[in-house]
Amino acid sequence: MDFTKIITAARGDDPVDLLLVNTKIVNVFSGRVIDGSIAIKDGTIIGFGDYDAARTVDLKGRYVAPGFIDSHVHIESSMTCVAEFARAVAPCGTTTVVADPHEIANVLGAAGIDYMLRSAEGQPMDCLFALPSCVPATDMETAGARLNAGDLAPFFAHPRIVALAEMMNYPGVIFTDADVMAKLALARSHHRTMDGHAPGLSGRELFAYTAAGIASDHECTSAGEALEKLELGMHIMVREGTCARNLEALFPVIDEHTWRRMMWCTDDRHPHDLLAEGHVDAVIRKAVAMGLDPLTAIRMGTINPADYFGIKDAGAIAPGRKANLVIFSDLADIRAEQVFYMGRPVAENGRILPGIERPAPVSVPPSMRLDPRDLDFSIPAKGGRMRVIRAVADQVVTRCEIMDVTEKDGFAVSDTAGDVIKMCVVDRYSGQAQTGKGFVTGLGLKRGAIASSVAHDSHNIIVAGVSDAEMQTAVSAVVDMGGGLAAVGGGRVLADLPLPVAGLMSDQPVEAVRRQMDGMIAAARDLGAGLADPFMTLGFLALPVIPDLKLTDKGLVDVTRFEIVPLFV
């Protein structure tokens, strides 16, 4: 920002670029709505009232609020790259996100963070980042990268880095793991906040976690949990994602004393929800519909996250802050009719404006280091009973079941009648294509195979299928796309969704991704899958930090004991 230019315009010596007249200005500092005009120069708000202006726009008495801020989001969950994510959420009034590029960091490490930082340049909103604190999540799987404190250190100098991201490794904090402590010290030394992630943590363990300086939590699922954390000094991010939705539960905690330390986040929103519901605006609308004062709802999506992260140039309509503005007509049902980013209209009535150019795509390193021809999914039958993962609809937890082995020619195979389907996880990083093998029940697959390179947290390739050949075809399709989703039936690929960015993100608009995703789900259903979103369920079957039984490329993980266990019992 050229302060001299801004200040000169503010004192009235130079004409401003744009004057928005006849507006109702939402003042987040006093909680008042003030009739007036907003003067903008060089993308920055410089003052109010009757300035000489190159251009004047009459807003006809409509409301103007600061652009909305998502305090915690994984862009990867939208399955689109930063450019397309920005074009999806800017029309919702989102002008700033604090993104945790945790998924791509697990795949590509520092190169992934660097890719995201470069991708953020020139977009029609501010994409800021928190630095992933827990890469890899565990040692129970082959990861794409390991980021220790030393790897993170150089990033803190980057102006888009505003925090250390959710410290999911709360045992590492509580038991003062050296690398965890080094990461916290690093954030502290840069006067940066440290986000938390501590589902259900309470009492002494929570005291220990907060004593370390962890300053926020977005995992509260009950009012009691949120109040306990808030009273220990944590800022509470109320999450409304695709799966985890906590507003109803946490609503009673929001009052005149606490609102100031609470804010909205979406964490993980899939393409369908972004398009059907919206983004931060959807959370604000829902909160207002539940009875929250609209000014408070707006402040929890603007000045509160700005203050929390020390973002001084956004979150309010005030001199020196970016002219990021949401224009709407009804406080009771806030819908962005027009969105300004840095003084420029970027979206109207839910659509990005045609003049908003896409920056040139940023190249992303490859992340598929395996030859699918080498794969062997066969499982010699070494017993009559085995551990089987039970997938639970709409949940990331699983259960462990002990079931009979179906044997054919000395090998354990899928039993479609009993809904016991072979599942494998293939390491995509080391070049060794190490493969963990097991069985899943609850998917419902009757024929063919489905595969995906979105497999939390390390994002190896996960595949489930009724025949080894079709599983191989599905994995080959994923590898050939440089990552993505594939459904195979009758020996051929029925549907696919390329995710060329680290095997996690598309380079297509979110609408296209949703259409492709609908096609994928239809294909999986056609193969017999009974779940609402079989690929989402599949994507969490490899996550070895959530109980009970998971499969990684290293084998079956009993998460309750945090160890690899044999398939056969």
Place this chain on the structure above:
Amino acid sequence: MDFTKIITAARGDDPVDLLLVNTKIVNVFSGRVIDGSIAIKDGTIIGFGDYDAARTVDLKGRYVAPGFIDSHVHIESSMTCVAEFARAVAPCGTTTVVADPHEIANVLGAAGIDYMLRSAEGQPMDCLFALPSCVPATDMETAGARLNAGDLAPFFAHPRIVALAEMMNYPGVIFTDADVMAKLALARSHHRTMDGHAPGLSGRELFAYTAAGIASDHECTSAGEALEKLELGMHIMVREGTCARNLEALFPVIDEHTWRRMMWCTDDRHPHDLLAEGHVDAVIRKAVAMGLDPLTAIRMGTINPADYFGIKDAGAIAPGRKANLVIFSDLADIRAEQVFYMGRPVAENGRILPGIERPAPVSVPPSMRLDPRDLDFSIPAKGGRMRVIRAVADQVVTRCEIMDVTEKDGFAVSDTAGDVIKMCVVDRYSGQAQTGKGFVTGLGLKRGAIASSVAHDSHNIIVAGVSDAEMQTAVSAVVDMGGGLAAVGGGRVLADLPLPVAGLMSDQPVEAVRRQMDGMIAAARDLGAGLADPFMTLGFLALPVIPDLKLTDKGLVDVTRFEIVPLFV
């Protein structure tokens, strides 16, 4: 802070040092009072409830609040050094101050700031600092130092530096003076806040000032002024000093929306008020007596300034924060019965505890570069009419009067009958003893002379008297003390108050300073002075930033025109 030790204790693996049981804990995050126990280890709050403790203290149901924070104070106004100031305010419940060492910086420059930083070590409270932004205040006087952005830069790395102090040079901001802009950029690059000082600034000039990023103001004198500034994003420090008291005027602005961006400060409190009324506690009591919710009043003196300055280890009773605590019995009349600093009792019932040792004094560079024998106070009469400064009781403004010259032997002399008394300001820095000469009316001196090295903002030596010889004796006394106050009558020193620290601060306890000050005022009254505090009035007669007519070592300053004017008209 040793986080490993703190976290280990928090999770319960090591016994804590101290457990305060049977307490009513003021939770500044939720605005609730919670019954419970507070566990302390290594001076840090680590948790709540039933910890194994080396020592347990039963507080018998009394309230415990976080130690109070003064968001803006000039310690020099207490006329005592840091050690004695700390011993004066800690018993009031103040455990943190953000001090602007502006006065000593005007005398000693970076060496003065360094002296204050070193003096802050080992005191029974946290003395943090904001870096003086406007040294010298003007070029209309010989100053002890000049601090440009480059001089300030190294200090930002010091852990006690939390802000750039009040940017009094608001014209410099509004007209983008290069050195001012460099200072602001410096604070910004260190993620540090910038305090403001903009009495009466409004509209476009205020837009320009806030567009530069100035984030607070403590000079508001009306509710309208405070609301305008708050709505532009400034944090409002409500000042209750010895002279300037703004709580009544600003009280209407404090509500459920605004309280979060408002806080208390004392700015300048003289020894008498510190002893008679108190410190931040006095402001809190007054606000509560006026009807403010006690929890809000406490939060405006604890978590609000902590959040504003990014002080993460104070301002709340929460894990990881210093065990700085105020214990009291009555929310309606909050009086510190016991004060803990870092888990240790430091004061009880208004008195510092005997066991609280004074750190070894820090040496301070000399600041008296003149030989009083060189001085010449004679004024050859070059006209019959002259400009005379009219001192106004209890005000820092003056008026300019045109009066007849009283002539004797070709020289202009004092006219005690007409209350027109000679006044001089002697440069104490350059070694040249440059002397500005003039006359003052309103002081009331009938005989003798009074002199002081406290003369805002450059703190040259100011002296008023009825004879040149007694003026010389008074200045000699000040110089011999290495700075201070002196009253001379009948040719000899009647009373003095040594201020050996930069000519601004005593090394004696505040009680002793008050007794000495009372003696000084009595002596001045005995000489005929009629004002409540003639030395305070005298101390502002050299301040060339406050209208109308002032005297510096360079001569009479017409502040309305901002230029040196001749004595004779």
